Amino acid sequence: MTMKSKTLTVLLFLCSSAAVMAAELPALIPAPVAVEQRAGEFKLDAGTRIAVQSPELNAEAEALAQRLRRATGFKLPIDHGKATHGAGQRIVLGIEAGLPAEGYRLSVDRRRVQLVGVSPAGVFRGTQTLLQLLPKEVESATPSRSPRWSLPAVQIQDQPRFGWRGLMLDVSRHFFSVAEVKDFIDQMAKYKFNLLHWHLSDDQGWRIEIKSRPRLTEVGAWRVGKVGRFGSFAPPAADEPRDYGGFYTQEQVREIVAYARARHIAVMPEIDMPGHSLAALAAYPELACEPGSFAVNAGEQLLTWPAGGPLSSVVDNTLCPAKEQVYEFARQVFSELAQLFPFEYVHMGGDETARNFWAKSEAIKALMEREKLPNFNAVQAYFVTRLQKIIAAEGKKMMGWDEILEGGLVSEAAVMSWRGMKGGIEAARLGHQVVMSPNDFVYLDLMQGDAVVEAPVYGTVRLSKTYQFEPLPEGVDARRVLGGQANLWTEQIYNQRQLQYMTWPRAMAVAESLWSPKEHKRWEGFVPRVEAHFERLTAAGVKYSPALYDPSFKASEKVPGQLMVELATEVAGLSLHYSFDGSLPDGYYPVYTAPLAVPKDAQQLKVISYRDGKPLGRMMVMPVAELRRRLAAK
Numbered sequence: 135m136t137m138k139s140k141t142l143t144v145l146l147f148l149c150s151s152a153a154v155m156a157a158e159l160p161a162l163i164p165a166p167v168a169v170e171q172r173a174g175e176f177k178l179d180a181g182t183r184i185a186v187q188s189p190e191l192n193a194e195a196e197a198l199a200q201r202l203r204r205a206t207g208f209k210l211p212i213d214h215g216k217a218t219h220g221a222g223q224r225i226v227l228g229i230e231a232g233l234p235a236e237g238y239r240l241s242v243d244r245r246r247v248q249l250v251g252v253s254p255a256g257v258f259r260g261t262q263t264l265l266q267l268l269p270k271e272v273e274s275a276t277p278s279r280s281p282r283w284s285l286p287a288v289q290i291q292d293q294p295r296f297g298w299r300g301l302m303l304d305v306s307r308h309f310f311s312v313a314e315v316k317d318f319i320d321q322m323a324k325y326k327f328n329l330l331h332w333h334l335s336d337d338q339g340w341r342i343e344i345k346s347r348p349r350l351t352e353v354g355a356w357r358v359g360k361v362g363r364f365g366s367f368a369p370p371a372a373d374e375p376r377d378y379g380g381f382y383t384q385e386q387v388r389e390i391v392a393y394a395r396a397r398h399i400a401v402m403p404e405i406d407m408p409g410h411s412l413a414a415l416a417a418y419p420e421l422a423c424e425p426g427s428f429a430v431n432a433g434e435q436l437l438t439w440p441a442g443g444p445l446s447s448v449v450d451n452t453l454c455p456a457k458e459q460v461y462e463f464a465r466q467v468f469s470e471l472a473q474l475f476p477f478e479y480v481h482m483g484g485d486e487t488a489r490n491f492w493a494k495s496e497a498i499k500a501l502m503e504r505e506k507l508p509n510f511n512a513v514q515a516y517f518v519t520r521l522q523k524i525i526a527a528e529g530k531k532m533m534g535w536d537e538i539l540e541g542g543l544v545s546e547a548a549v550m551s552w553r554g555m556k557g558g559i560e561a562a563r564l565g566h567q568v569v570m571s572p573n574d575f576v577y578l579d580l581m582q583g584d585a586v587v588e589a590p591v592y593g594t595v596r597l598s599k600t601y602q603f604e605p606l607p608e609g610v611d612a613r614r615v616l617g618g619q620a621n622l623w624t625e626q627i628y629n630q631r632q633l634q635y636m637t638w639p640r641a642m643a644v645a646e647s648l649w650s651p652k653e654h655k656r657w658e659g660f661v662p663r664v665e666a667h668f669e670r671l672t673a674a675g676v677k678y679s680p681a682l683y684d685p686s687f688k689a690s691e692k693v694p695g696q697l698m699v700e701l702a703t704e705v706a707g708l709s710l711h712y713s714f715d716g717s718l719p720d721g722y723y724p725v726y727t728a729p730l731a732v733p734k735d736a737q738q739l740k741v742i743s744y745r746d747g748k749p750l751g752r753m754m755v756m757p758v759a760e761l762r763r764r765l766a767a768k
């Protein structure tokens with residue numbers, strides 16, 4: 135086929151309306167590089183066999199077979215070697231030289247499904263596309279007889295845009311079990327992520343067994359358990375039980391690393407230093423600059439951001455850069471980490487270091503004089519430089535949050551940009567390797583919709599905003615940008631269902647930003663595919679946020695005293711039905727067409743979105759007082 139017609143089919147696939155797409159081709163996320171549809175279909179049935187042409191692919195074949203057997207109940211025997219002929223349907227997996235890293239080619243016709251990649255990783259990514267070509271019931275954990283098990287005839291050529299496609303999971307603020315982490319990895323694999331950044335320590339808990347420092351998990355892994363608005367809890371009383379938390383043994387860590395590896399996902403550990411270290415100090419108080427009583431934070435106020443001033447901490451939560459025993463501690467921790475994690479990078483945090491206790495410390499003062507460090511940024515840089523040497527001596531590369539740029543950064547260190555993209559742009563200019571994870575696009579802990587329905591946190595990042603994530607800003611050297619990732623901080627995430635809800639569908643938008651060609655990205659084409667994947671998540675038993683169906687609210691005052699409210703949705707074609715009289719609107723209520731004048735004595739605006747006569751979004755209950763509050767805050 136000529137290049138021109140290939141481009142045409144891809145365009146067709148991405149631009150056609152939801153209805154046409156659903157009829158023609160299953161929704162693929164992330165969108166592949168090139169898709170060409172053919173006539174006909176491949177029927178999967180009790181006679182289908184899987185053929186593996188290279189022993190390198192045995193594990194991928196077995197993983198695919200297991201997924202298919204579980205959902206279909208078919209036997210799907212696996213044949214090894216070149217014998218791929220004979221009667222019956224075949225799914226053939228093979229290695230082909232010359233394809234790009236993690237790339238694959240998938241062709242489906244009436245008789246056979248052929249999947250080739252340059253490596254097992256490429257074939258594995260291809261199997262995820264293959265599964266997305268099957269009906270949603272393939273996601274189910276139990277056999278289902280209802281669907282027609284068929285794949286549309288198609289030719290797909292695919293490869294990732296970036297080699298670093300990550301999600302970060304914070305298991306410190308709330309602990310998630312081995313089974314829950316594995317489940318998270320399973321969901322990541324479906325969307326072709328290849329890196330799990332595991333945030334293993336923070337003020338609220340130390341989560342990994344370090345054999346040379348047993349108190350880290352004996353003491354540092356446990357805190358008082360609370361629910362409510364994290365960050366504003368009452369300080370724990372002396373008699374409240376410290377029984378909430380947990381940690382991973384080294385054996386469990388190996389198990390998770392192997393589990394991820396089987397899905398071609400690397401695991402990068404993060405131990406956050408020198409700030410965010412209260413759990414470590416609770417275990418080893420001598421690592422702080424000055425004596426004090428340290429306890430694992432349970433969600434009572436800790437870090438504060440005084441207006442205009444630098445960040446400050448209520449109790450000292452930093453390891454002391456002036457103490458030699460801190461570097462010995464770091465060496466012990468990172469040498470055990472280096473044994474456990476084969477991935478080339480380890481992450482040392484480096485973010486949000488409060489300096490208000492350094493200012494009171496004689497040890498810091500002496501260090502600054504001895505090393506001629508003019509300010510606290512230089513103290514932090516001194517710490518980071520020494521840490522880099524410790525990590526390099528363990529055979530690893532060091533990565534840290536963008537704060538490590540402040541005060542000058544050793545050239546070997548890589549930077550993860552979270553306070554927008556500017557740290558990443560600056561680091562790339564200085565020649566560092568960079569991963570982009572800007573908080574204004576890809577922070578999965580932020581709300582997906584309006585605070586009146588979401589579990590409240592301090593900000594909102596809607597799906598459409600996440601979909602605009604572009605990891606390679608103009609003018610930046612592409613060789614410096616490894617890729618990007620989204621970060622799931624868990625201060626306000628108390629259980630696995632909420633973990634899933636905050637991740638999906640936004641991680642789909644991240645996956646597409648990191649895998650698919652930039653030119654293919656189109657919001658209107660993405661939405662119907664996301665909607666199709668909602669059904670797949672449901673079949674898989676995974677919770678997701680329907681916030682894209684909910685309106686956003688904008689309060690204004692045109693003439694003095696007349697409150698107006700404007701509604702908008704991310705998705706086109708919804709009707710918003712509303713009431714001001716306290717009753718619950720349904721599809722027979724007035725439809726929003728233009729900004730509404732809020733009646734003088736109204737208490738609440740209630741809104742629900744419909745499409746084709748069916749409710750889609752949630753019942754939004756917006757107090758008029760809240761609209762007035764937002765107007766005043768502007």
Ligand code: TNX
Nearest residue numbers: 485486535552577579623624
């Ligand atoms: C900032 S991002 C942090 C985290 C918080 C997060 C909440 C970063 C390096 N540090 O400690 O959980 O904001 O959004």
